Every structure is written in C-alpha cells, then in structure tokens.
Amino acid sequence: MKQDLYDQLCSYNNLFLAYQKARKRKTLKPYVLEFEKNLKDNLLELRAELLFHTYRPKPLTTFILRDPKTRKISRSDFRDRIIHHAVCNVIEEIFEKRFIFDTYANRKGKGVLKAVQRFEDFSRKVTKNNTCRAYAMKADIRHYFETVNHNILLKIIRKIVPDSRMIWLITLILGNYKTAITEKGMPLGNLTSQFFANVYLGELDNFVKHRLRCKYYIRYVDDFVIFHDSRECLEKYKSEINTFLTQHLDIDLHPEKSRIIPLSHGIEFLGFKIFPYYKILKSKNLRKFRRKLCNSTTTLS
Numbered sequence: 001m002k003q004d005l006y007d008q009l010c011s012y013n014n015l016f017l018a019y020q021k022a023r024k025r026k027t028l029k030p031y032v033l034e035f036e037k038n039l040k041d042n043l044l045e046l047r048a049e050l051l052f053h054t055y056r057p058k059p060l061t062t063f064i065l066r067d068p069k070t071r072k073i074s075r076s077d078f079r080d081r082i083i084h085h086a087v088c089n090v091i092e093e094i095f096e097k098r099f100i101f102d103t104y105a106n107r108k109g110k111g112v113l114k115a116v117q118r119f120e121d122f123s124r125k126v127t128k129n130n131t132c133r134a135y136a137m138k139a140d141i142r143h144y145f146e147t148v149n150h151n152i153l154l155k156i157i158r159k160i161v162p163d164s165r166m167i168w169l170i171t172l173i174l175g176n177y178k179t180a181i182t183e184k185g186m187p188l189g190n191l192t193s194q195f196f197a198n199v200y201l202g203e204l205d206n207f208v209k210h211r212l213r214c215k216y217y218i219r220y221v222d223d224f225v226i227f228h229d230s231r232e233c234l235e236k237y238k239s240e241i242n243t244f245l246t247q248h249l250d251i252d253l254h255p256e257k258s259r260i261i262p263l264s265h266g267i268e269f270l271g272f273k274i275f276p277y278y279k280i281l282k283s284k285n286l287r288k289f290r291r292k293l294c295n296s297t298t299t300l301s
Contacts, residue, residue: 018084076176116279119267119269134263136261138225144221227263264276
C-alpha cells in the first residue's frame with residue numbers, strides 16, 4: 001500500500017476531493033472562481049505535473065496578522081493548497097494511527113475545548129479531586145515553526161512513508177518557504193505545516209510517554225503540559241525533555257514560557273487561565289471574541 005501512495009495522491013478523484021476541501025468557506029473568492037472556469041482541465045494539468053515531476057509551487061504571499069498577537073502568515077497559491085490537501089488525504093490516516101491520544105491540534109474529534117477538558121480531568125486526578133498539592137510543567141518550543149529542521153522531518157516521514165516520489169513532493173513543499181537558515185522552518189497558514197508540526201513533535205510525545213513514562217501529558221501544537229505531585233520530578237523531566245529536543249529534533253524549550261507552576265496558582269493554557277474550580281478567558285481572547293461578534297453583527301445588518 002505504501003508503495004502506491006503517490007499513485008493515490010495523483011488520482012483525479014483525490015485531486016477533486018482536495019479541491020473541494022481547499023475551496024471550503026472560500027467559494028466566492030476570485031481565485032477559486034477563476035480556477036473553476038476550467039476545473040477539469042486545471043486538475044488534469046496538476047495531475048500531469050505531479051506524474052511527470054514538473055510540478056513547482058508558486059511563491060508564497062506573506063502578510064502580518066494581528067489576531068490578537070502578531071504573526072507572519074504565508075499563504076500558498078490556490079492550486080498549491082489543492083496539492084497540500086491531496087498529500088494529507090493519503091498520508092494523514094497512516095500517521096494518525098501513530099499519534100498518541102493526548103495531542104489535540106489539527107485532528108478530527110480533538111481541538112481546544114477537548115484539550116481544556118482533558119487538562120481539567122488530569123488536574124483533578126493528580127490532586128485527588130483538589131485535596132493534594134500538585135504542579136504543572138507548562139512549556140512550549142522557542143520559535144517552533146521557524147526552526148523545524150527539514151532533514152530531520154523528512155527522516156521521520158521516510159520511516160513511515162518510504163516512497164521516494166512522496167518525499168520528492170514533500171521536499172518541494174517544505175523548500176518553498178525561505179528563512180534565514182537554509183532547510184529550516186515551515187510557514188504559518190499552510191495545511192501541511194499544521195500536519196507536519198504534529199508529525200515532528202510526535203517524536204517528543206513518544207519520548208514523554210514511553211521513555212519518561214509521564215502519565216498526565218497534553219500537547220497542542222508546541223504548547224504542552226505535564227502534571228505531577230512532585231516539583232522535583234517535573235524539574236527532572238524539563239531537563240531531560242530539553243536535552244532530547246536539542247539533540248534529536250534541533251529545537252529547544254522557550255526559556256521564559258517553560259515553567260513549573262502550582263496548579264492552585266492557575267495555569268494559562270490555550271487562551272484560558274485554568275484554576276482548580278473554575279477557568280477564565282484571557283483578556284486578549286475576550287477582546288478578540290467581542291470584535292468578531294461585532295463584525296458578524298455588522299455583516300448581518
């Protein structure tokens with residue numbers, strides 16, 4: 001089956017499905033309408049480029065988004081987004097079987113609310129229903145998307161998908177984004193970046209769960225939490241995790257955002273500050289929600 005993945009990717013049915021996913025919530029965009037004028041011919045042209053290895057992605061369009069924090073978004077051309085969906089259509093299921101349960105970003109049936117619910121569940125368990133003192137190691141990766149090492153990522157993918165044609169295409173997609181350091185970084189805004197972010201840190205998940213044997217661990221992209229009733233144990237985990245990240249994935253923990261905090265003090269996680277008996281929405285996220293609600297009300301009126 002793995003040997004046939006690229007043929008599956010190039011099939012007209014897969015490309016048509018990828019096109020449908022890429023146009024979702026964008027059906028009235030001019031670039032979508034333009035592509036649809038000659039839909040079949042455009043998809044067949046993409047298929048031929050893939051089969052004959054003449055496909056080349058177009059330059060990314062970069063802009064700054066402040067929502068609420070400032071981020072650089074790099075958007076791919078619509079036809080390239082179709083390719084991204086086509087890739088994920090055929091390899092997502094293979095990797096999904098290898099992901100641990102408690103990683104919540106960009107996965108069906110997961111998401112922010114599920115991650116927050118799991119946080120509260122683990123918090124109750126480690127504190128024995130809030131009757132014992134416990135801690136959380138709250139951490140994230142420094143400049144994560146900008147520092148993903150392409151060669152390491154490709155090595156991880158190649159272990160699961162040993163198809164040279166798939167690797168050729170994924171290498172093209174990764175190489176379309178340029179950073180100050182050659183062969184590093186993935187653009188925010190690409191479907192493949194979101195997917196590969198999980199693949200890359202799947203190595204961390206397995207280290208934490210199977211080597212460190214951490215019972216209470218949650219990850220959402222590069223934002224993760226470990227719960228324990230011993231601060232000393234979490235300090236040890238933090239040191240071992242940073243060593244693993246540096247030596248095996250060429251990334252490291254954010255020095256200011258990776259801390260060990262008593263659960264009773266409240267932990268900031270995915271836009272909330274979570275306390276033992278309640279949680280509050282962070283101010284900047286509340287302002288974002290109000291702004292979006294205002295905009296949607298204006299549009300409807």
